[in-house]
Amino acid sequence: MKKNKVITAAEAIALIRDDDVVTTTGFVQSCIPEALHAALESRFVETGSPKNLTLVMTAGAGDSKGLGTGRLHHKGLLNRVIAANFGRMPKVAEAAKRNEILGYNLPQGVISQLYRACAAGQPGLFSKVGLHTYVDPRHGGGRVNDLTQEEIVKVVEVDGEEWLFYKATKIDVAFIRGTSADPSGNISMEKEALTLDVLAQAMAARNNGGIVVAQVERIVDDGFLLPKDVRVPGILVDCVVVAEPEMHRMNYGVMHNPALAGQIRVPVTGIAKMKLDPRKVIARRAAFELPPNGVVNLGVGAPEGISSVANEEKVTPYITLTTEAGAVGGVLASGSSFGAATNADCVIDQNQMFDFYDGGGLDMTCLGMAECDEAGNVNTSSFGGKLNGCGGFINISQNARCVVFAGTFTVGGLEIEIADGKLNIIQEGRSHKFLKQVEQNTFSGPYACERGQPVIYVTERCVFELTEDGLELIEVAPGIDIERDILAHMDFKPIVKAPVLMDARIFRDEPMDLLSDLLNLNLSERVSYDEERNILFLNLEGWNARQKSDIDDLRKVLVDACVKAGKRVNSVVNHDGFRISEALYDDYAEMIEYLMEHYYQTTSRYATNAFLRLKMQEALKKRGLAPHVFERKEDAHAFLERADRVNAAFGEDPNEEAAAA
Template sequence: MKNKFMTADAAVRLIRDGDTVALMGGGGGLMEATHLFQAVERRFLAGEGPHGLTVVHALGIGDKATLGMNCFAYAGLVKRVIGGHWVWSPRMQQLAQTNQIEAYILPGGVSSQLFREIGGGRPGLITHVGLGTVCDPRHGGGRMNEAAQDDLAEVVTIDGREYLRYKPYRVDVALVRASAADEDGNISFEHEAANLDAAHIALAARSSGGKVIVQVKERLPRGSLKAREVRIPAAWVDAVVVDAGQRSSYDIPFDATLSGELTGEARFAPLPAEAREFDERQAVARRAACELFEGAVVNYGVGIPDAVAKLVVARGELDRIYQTIEHGTYGGSLLDGVLFGYARNASAMLDAPTQFDFYGGGGLDLAFLGFGEMDELGNVNVSRLGGLAVGPGGFIDIAQNARKVIFCGTFAAKGVKLATGDGEMRVLQQGQVHKLVKRVDQITFSGPQSLQRGQTALYLTERASFRLTPEGLELFEIAPGIDLQRDVLDQMDFTPRIAADLAVMPAGHFRVEDEGVGALAER
């Protein structure tokens, strides 16, 4: 067998000008091939190319500074980026905003599943996911700036029903991260904190006649890996690069409770977060947790939904629901912030495309997600805020498919001052930015499409709760201490329907010493 092991610098010379390069990874360094990314950057800055790359990734990759997608954030190195989530690379966001690159987004699940379809030689991905959103060619076609001119999907009708066909493309190079490789190039994921779409990216490149480059932490003797431990067979692999310093995350050298190999306390715990006083996040989380029920299959997004997950753990109710995240993980204690996507002591780890299959088939009962802005039709925008490409990550796939979606966020932004903790919520200073607008800047969740699907959608904030109706958003709850006119209606760019039985939320949601009201109910 040919020796496939080589240095990172040698491996990235396989990338040619104009190639389409598929990347994998998640925030905080989750399954990120950092050593390879840095080799690409090093080669480019040395004047050796490559130039004019198309870079595709399903989830957010980077540290908002120098790692992940930041290694590719150079005009000339890339000409087109199709990214699921952009916020981990402010430099790439700036290239998009100034039209120095063609900027596109795809739903994270669609992107992962499209790799699989490309790998199987099929004519793209046909799915309902993305209808009515920015990914629909009638609402933007995934384009995030003026330099982007193509539609990444087209509308097709099958048996009288509309779908989107996301178009396939050639994958010239896959940069994949794994744990170990044997002498032949068989690849194992056993020490990774997720599987993500690694195997599907590799297959897409292989089927396209491209190159598969895999970064691993260790090289094993031939025969060391059992057949069931091999997740990418040697036949798919062109080059293997060993990075002995490969870490579980940017900050964690290795933690077997994250990879699922051991159960127990963390050996390397992330730096403790600064203690957070009781605030509007906890109040919203308490209200949102009232939607949980015994045996529910649940997904939590990033942001305030993190607080819902923490509340479930604090109440000792984790074993009463099925907790999932789009990276493919079930159960365990979810990490948050830059480590969103990691779970300690998980009960199962699937490939991300399979997880999104489960979501797309209606497997989720509840999804707790954040929002950037929302409008009178119940549309939500999280994908372009303040003129910057943000991207949806798995938001579209999840929000569109859960039986009930609960959007959790603060009512306004920039300069808001609130006081709570004594059973009431008081607004000391109104925000300069309204988040409840007449029309959202970009549709990442479609209210009208949600109504067609018969979905239940709630929009929960620290001062008011709304629900989606055929007539638009309806206000059905306000927090104790809130003045309806001054603190809610005057801070919106539209007038919502007001429920005839407008209720006041329980004071327990807003009292420090309480844990909120309501326990998991039986379905």
């Protein structure tokens, strides 16, 4: 006989035993099985059971005020928590800080992928995510307090490379959530904003001999759900609980929005224009790093402003925004709906999104920063006595091809005025963000350098770049005094060589024409030709080569200029403030090789950045080219003059070959 799996929340919770391992779904304020959390809290308060539970979860699932997993704070209910985020259950975080419960803070993507390992009966997960951060057992192993002693993360070596092995924790009970269920327990998610890890969580519990409890908003008849609409098959589900509407909101701020659920597409007239304040200044500067036709992830806080700037500058059609929760494309939601997207192209499971991120699929990410130190390490997980957690930060920051950290320079009472194209500090923030050493290492600057990962740190008043020698000040806002407004409010002295002014357009309350920059439409304006001296000048100051198409665009502009000159030219290139992706040095050198073969007589270049000079010299030598990369402009010009005299003395006329060609 077929079993009707629909029962009450109280009946479902009665099946949980003391010491069980419980996992629950939810992302920030979305897709939370609130009725199940409330029933678990109620049973424990009334009976003192079930007690000593282990809670396993990925992202925070609550409103930070007591809802969601915040309901599970009662003493004795939890014995251990393995989570990526503690910030949305502050009382549980406080218990961990007081050594009242065991706790581990692991990367969100790792926990998400561990569900699959559990489901497959595997002992754990191999990953490079977390190396050289506080998750690395050499730096704490993700343990959040002294009470927690067991190591669940190990360093292992495979074929000469270091990996982390994360031990899987077997699941006894899984709380999942869907929209509709039939009496057999088949679950669909047509009105949910995200699918998250519900299938993997259900399979992990079922294959461990545990139970799966699904919260839904309605019961449908057998055969009503189309097979491809069923996201969790009934063979994995033990109990179905129908929740009251208030306990089954799309998120705590929205009852239901069909556009976020992908049920309809709505006209998007544009995100409201941001006022010109520090947050917009930061977002504008960070937006200059957006990779055309690239895939991007944005964190909460200051980075969210990039969506608005991209919309204002009409850049949105040229980038694809994603969230770690699984949304691809569309307009990313904020506030209580963060993690979802209006008019998304698709929504994939969270563990699959982290597969994409971990494999290098992200072209760029912009993330917040609570603390930063002289080595470029960043802390967002534990600071100021507060256990916040890393969320997906470690997965995303370690594996994106380009990383932008964004936030105000100081915090706590900071007041800034932007007028006449300048930035003025009215009142400085009470607390420094740039410290000698971060409290906890959520991102390793030295490890990023070792892997050649481009990293910059954007604030409202300046920009730093990560180098092998530490943080280098590369840009300063107009109106800012380096000594008074920057160095005086840092606990270390960064490298200061030849910082340039931040783009003046950032500080004017008018469109920046960002699209022209990102698509290199104005690249030809960087090239000039002195016919009398036969010198082609290329000014790459402040230009950013993000992807190979940028090198292709530059090649075309230079070839056009050389053809117009009608003969071989001498070339001088200004690389001050020039930035290039680590993967593009060889492409850049190949372009120079081509130009030397067909159009250049002699070329020289200069850059104050020692690291850039070194990498450029290495790339050119690899192709058998004389590097001619100087520190000063004067030296680059002097080289050209000497080369010209040598050519004249030996009676060489390289232009004849060019004319013949």
